[in-house]
Amino acid sequence: xxxxxxxxxTSDTANFTQEDGxxxxxxxxxxxxTRYSRRKQITAAFCATLTxxxxxxxxxxxxxxxxxLFKNESSTIYSSPLRINLQQASWITSILSIGCFxxxxxxxxxxxxxxxxxxxxxxxxxxxxxxxxxxxxAPDTIVIYIGRFLNGLAYGVVLSAVSVYIVEIATTDMRGxxxxxxxxxxxxxxLLTFCLGAVCNWWQLALAHFLAAVCILPALWIIPESxxxxxMRGNExxxxxxxxxxRGRNPQSLDSEIEQIKREIAIRxxxxxxxxxxxxxxxxxxxxxxxxxxxxxxxxxxxxxxxxCETIFxxxxxxxxxxxxxxxxxxxxxxxxxxxxxxxxxxxxxxxLVVSMLGMAVCQFVLGGCLHMNTYxxxxxNSQNQNSSAxxxxxxxxxxxxxxxxxxxxxxxxxxxxVGFLFMGNVGYGxxxxxxTAELLPPKVRSVANSVIICFAFVTGFIVAKTFxxxxxxIGFDGTIFLYGGISVLGAFMTLIFVPETxxxxxxxIQMHFRPxxxxxxxxxxxxxxxxxxxx
Numbered sequence: 001x002x003x004x005x006x007x008x009x010t011s012d013t014a015n016f017t018q019e020d021g022x023x024x025x026x027x028x029x030x031x032x033x034t035r036y037s038r039r040k041q042i043t044a045a046f047c048a049t050l051t052x053x054x055x056x057x058x059x060x061x062x063x064x065x066x067x068x069l070f071k072n073e074s075s076t077i078y079s080s081p082l083r084i085n086l087q088q089a090s091w092i093t094s095i096l097s098i099g100c101f102x103x104x105x106x107x108x109x110x111x112x113x114x115x116x117x118x119x120x121x122x123x124x125x126x127x128x129x130x131x132x133x134x135x136x137x138a139p140d141t142i143v144i145y146i147g148r149f150l151n152g153l154a155y156g157v158v159l160s161a162v163s164v165y166i167v168e169i170a171t172t173d174m175r176g177x178x179x180x181x182x183x184x185x186x187x188x189x190x191l192l193t194f195c196l197g198a199v200c201n202w203w204q205l206a207l208a209h210f211l212a213a214v215c216i217l218p219a220l221w222i223i224p225e226s227x228x229x230x231x232m233r234g235n236e237x238x239x240x241x242x243x244x245x246x247r248g249r250n251p252q253s254l255d256s257e258i259e260q261i262k263r264e265i266a267i268r269x270x271x272x273x274x275x276x277x278x279x280x281x282x283x284x285x286x287x288x289x290x291x292x293x294x295x296x297x298x299x300x301x302x303x304x305x306x307x308x309c310e311t312i313f314x315x316x317x318x319x320x321x322x323x324x325x326x327x328x329x330x331x332x333x334x335x336x337x338x339x340x341x342x343x344x345x346x347x348x349x350x351x352x353l354v355v356s357m358l359g360m361a362v363c364q365f366v367l368g369g370c371l372h373m374n375t376y377x378x379x380x381x382n383s384q385n386q387n388s389s390a391x392x393x394x395x396x397x398x399x400x401x402x403x404x405x406x407x408x409x410x411x412x413x414x415x416x417x418x419v420g421f422l423f424m425g426n427v428g429y430g431x432x433x434x435x436x437t438a439e440l441l442p443p444k445v446r447s448v449a450n451s452v453i454i455c456f457a458f459v460t461g462f463i464v465a466k467t468f469x470x471x472x473x474x475i476g477f478d479g480t481i482f483l484y485g486g487i488s489v490l491g492a493f494m495t496l497i498f499v500p501e502t503x504x505x506x507x508x509x510i511q512m513h514f515r516p517x518x519x520x521x522x523x524x525x526x527x528x529x530x531x532x533x534x535x536x
Contacts, residue, residue, distance in 0.1 A: 036247075051220070054128045054209070055185075056190040063326050064323065067311055101459060102152070107123070115230075115233075120220050124154045128213040159454070187426075191331055224241075278445055281514075298460040299464060312371075354492050361485045371476070438450075
């Protein structure tokens, strides 16, 4: 969401400075960041986004945890037996999205009441600690469900609060750089979880996450509260203290920024942004295109592959140890963050989106082929119902995982396919969807539209994660991956048809693309510009 806010605070177009390089051309004079300020902003953003490591932990948890829970020797911390089936696994995986949805809904009111810093401390980190403790101490699957729901609740709060905090503490020239911390820390959390999962069972992994959350908590106390929130609540003196921590002791610059914050707060209070604005023709079209992109990203199974990563490797007959293969996947996810930063500003957005989807589809078809070759004999010889076939395929694969390469000369292909799929997805669609959405939506409605899109993403994410095992039971693991691949191909063609190119285009040019023909006006006639096109 930090991308979504990037254009909303740059209405003062006078007095720009070029001394900090190309990115500084949008920085009002007196607001540019000094070396001291950059160091402080990086410190604050880094500490705040440490909570995003926990986001990656809960996303990656089911990868190594589910195979541990499937095994016959699985037990709780109390040494009582606990073994789950595929339906229970689907609830452990998917209930995270329901918690995320609820977390996003409550994050706004909580942030306004408690502030950004306290929301990160109590609403996210402490909630994570309680959730991980519940999973660690769980005597049965019901308590694991509760812990995963609390994890999801904290995830939703973090996603909302961290983005707002970064936008409000950062100078304009630093906002894009600091926003990258969210994705980087999350990917590191996934890698950390896959590495720990190689040596820990499910409850030991939850304990490791619990300890990580406890260690992160002190880091949140050293960062300042958002100066904007303090001034909005009438605590101007405390807001100035927070700004001094972030910017240094330049009285003239501090006074100028405080006055600018006051003006922006006054403007926001006068504005009435309604969801009805999304129904206007000039906003409905880009909004629906953004929703379509999010729908295809979710239906492509991107998150499902991460959730069931190690299980898929076992069923597909990977020649590489599934735990090691998962660590490779985590490393690729982390590395893809750097690649996306390097290419996002150099290549056409639309080309990257289409190539990303087609690349994901190719990798899914290869993975589906691997799954078909490895599970078809099991299903052919099974006389029970289809649901039992899916369970039998999984249990059989777990039993023979001690020598996975014995009868599979192409066992390297599943790893290659999953790595390629996640790399293509993370570099392209997974990252660019937020950039393109921010560019497509008019500034006036960007905040409310982003909220709706994020909630929609979590609802569809729940549906996709929950139905994965149902699809696997009815059409097989291979058929399910083939289905996701087909959806990815459809998504590539829909993107090619409906998503406009946004790179190197102004907001006015992008918005004119969606206007009805009769309302399109030349860009040199600003007096005829539509109200929603102006930046408040």
